[in-house]
Amino acid sequence: MRWKAMRKNLLSFISFAVMIAVLIVVLKIIDWLPIMVEKGIMRKYSSVEEVRLKLDIRDIYVPSYFPQRFTWPPSEILAQSKPFIAIVMEFRDIEKGDIALIISQAASPDFVPQTKIKILQIREKVNYNLKGRDAILEVGVCKNDEPCSQILWDEGKYRIYIVMKSTPFDLIKIADSMIQ
Structure with missing residues (x-):
């Protein structure tokens, strides 16, 4: 039993x-x-190469100048190929550990990434000649009165948008290095 x-x-x-x-x-x-x-919808990827392979995106704009204070590879990469190509790369500040640089490219001028860096007050907005491209450079402050800057321009079929917790000097060097 x-x-x-x-x-x-x-x-x-x-x-x-x-x-x-x-x-x-x-x-x-x-x-x-x-x-x-539904392949091609916005999701996370582990590397730029994985985005190239899985979404068959040939032109991914990555800076050749990269300040040492940021982590490489990107701490997060989001990408999609439908309804249009869009890539968002986030980089952390090595010392602080927070997101301090975001680079995005999109085949739609209306795409605005939901960024973790927001300029709360724009102090200066200028048209800027970036190696022959018409760019818009904005300088201001983020939360805690931290200096922030952003730049955007059209590169072929893409709109490139970079926002950074910093003065515009490194931002312009990064943007310059992305143009061949």
């Missing part, structure tokens, strides 16, 4: 464990389903 009760309990435990495993597999499949069905 005791053996039957133990056997019944063991079978119940095994069937419970199998059900949990099946449930986990089903939830994983449901999580991956939107990515498989």
